[in-house]
Amino acid sequence: xxxxxxxxxxxxxxxxxxxxxxxxxxxxxxxxxxxxxxxxxxxxxxxxxxxxxxxxxxxxxxxxxxxxxxxxxxxxxxxxxxxxxxxxxxxxxxxxxxxxxxxxxxxxxxxxxxxxxxxxxxxxxxxxxxxxxxxxxxxxxxxxxxxxxxxxxxxxxxxxxxxxxxxxxxxxxxxxxxxxxxxxxxxxxxxxxxxxxxxxxxxxxxxxxxxxxxxxxxxxxxxxxxxxxxxxxxxxxxxxxxxxxxxxxxxxxxxxxxxxxxxxxxxxxxxxxxxxxxxxxxxxxxxxxxxxxxxxxxxxxxxxxxxxxxxxxxxxxxxxxxxxxxxxxxxxxxxxxxxxxxxxxxxxxxxxxxxxxxxxxxxxx
Numbered sequence: 001x002x003x004x005x006x007x008x009x010x011x012x013x014x015x016x017x018x019x020x021x022x023x024x025x026x027x028x029x030x031x032x033x034x035x036x037x038x039x040x041x042x043x044x045x046x047x048x049x050x051x052x053x054x055x056x057x058x059x060x061x062x063x064x065x066x067x068x069x070x071x072x073x074x075x076x077x078x079x080x081x082x083x084x085x086x087x088x089x090x091x092x093x094x095x096x097x098x099x100x101x102x103x104x105x106x107x108x109x110x111x112x113x114x115x116x117x118x119x120x121x122x123x124x125x126x127x128x129x130x131x132x133x134x135x136x137x138x139x140x141x142x143x144x145x146x147x148x149x150x151x152x153x154x155x156x157x158x159x160x161x162x163x164x165x166x167x168x169x170x171x172x173x174x175x176x177x178x179x180x181x182x183x184x185x186x187x188x189x190x191x192x193x194x195x196x197x198x199x200x201x202x203x204x205x206x207x208x209x210x211x212x213x214x215x216x217x218x219x220x221x222x223x224x225x226x227x228x229x230x231x232x233x234x235x236x237x238x239x240x241x242x243x244x245x246x247x248x249x250x251x252x253x254x255x256x257x258x259x260x261x262x263x264x265x266x267x268x269x270x271x272x273x274x275x276x277x278x279x280x281x282x283x284x285x286x287x288x289x290x291x292x293x294x295x296x297x298x299x300x301x302x303x304x305x306x307x308x309x310x311x312x313x314x315x316x317x318x319x320x321x322x323x324x325x326x327x328x329x330x331x332x333x334x335x336x337x338x339x340x341x342x343x344x345x346x347x348x349x350x351x352x353x354x355x356x357x358x359x360x361x362x363x364x365x
Contacts, residue, residue, distance in 0.1 A: 002102055002130075005039025016040050020097050021060065022118055022143065023107035024051040027136055031105045032060040043097065045090075047082055063097070065089045091120070098123040105134045106143035119144040129158030138163035301358070307351040310344040317341045 006016035024046040036059030067089035115137035317337040
């Protein structure tokens with residue numbers, strides 16, 4: 001025997017224990033998770049290939065056979081009977097692992113049938129002294145040939161085999177808590193309206209499968225449920241129609257129209273318009289790249305800084321409304337200035353609100 005978790009001390013290094021879990025059902029996965037959390041090296045085997053991902057997610061290593069792997073999954077959720085060749089390869093794997101591991105936990109049990117024999121006496125004899133076998137299928141005969149149901153057996157080579165058949169009784173508090181939780185949930189299921197009236201709804205799979213008699217009619221055995229631990233296949237992605245490439249003629253026409261418009265503006269616009277228009281275009285381009293290339297974490301401070309820019313817009317719009325002897329704003333100028341001031345003030349109010357929330361993050365009160 002050794003520690004579950006490896007130890008490194010001044011006196012030397014102790015490697016972690018190696019655990020083999022046979023059967024990756026509910027109990028097997030719980031054992032894998034517990035042993036892995038304690039620091040042990042966990043290996044697991046199951047005839048159902050679809051549980052490999054579950055074993056990996058619990059921290060274990062899924063063992064594969066030196067054999068064409070068969071899928072042991074079935075429609076009832078339990079492993080099906082495998083071929084003699086598969087069983088032979090399986091036993092060879094267990095014999096090899098028995099020489100290396102410190103703990104073997106077997107959980108292979110089939111309701112209403114004798115537990116399959118997975119660990120032979122020769123495998124037990126090959127294990128290291130101090131090793132432990134926990135046979136959770138002891139109540140139905142056990143997965144280990146040396147298991148004594150209801151007792152802890154000690155072999156001549158120092159291997160301890162735990163074959164308790166009353167594990168729920170050995171954990172009375174936990175067993176009672178879990179059992180009572182099931183009863184509470186069953187009560188809620190029987191009376192979903194919480195009015196005290198019991199409704200045995202056969203559309204519910206749980207109620208249907210646990211009902212023996214209903215309205216004087218025997219309803220047992222229930223119809224078989226087809227279950228599987230295999231992950232559902234993702235829905236097929238909808239086939240997207242290939243977009244037809246745009247006609248390049250429209251692009252060239254648009255480009256030609258823009259060039260013609262630029263020539264018209266240059267030919268008929270006042271001389272003072274071109275410098276202002278050039279600055280406007282450059283500011284649009286620079287502003288676009290400045291805003292979209294800023295990191296997301298700087299968007300909040302950026303909104304606070306843009307208050308100054310919005311203030312300049314307001315000042316510029318107000319300056320356009322000033323009447324002089326040589327200049328009188330037209331109706332179009334009034335409308336454009338009103339729109340500019342309105343949009344700028346929306347940005348200013350939003351910037352102050354965001355700045356206030358940002359500053360609150362740095363206050364202790």
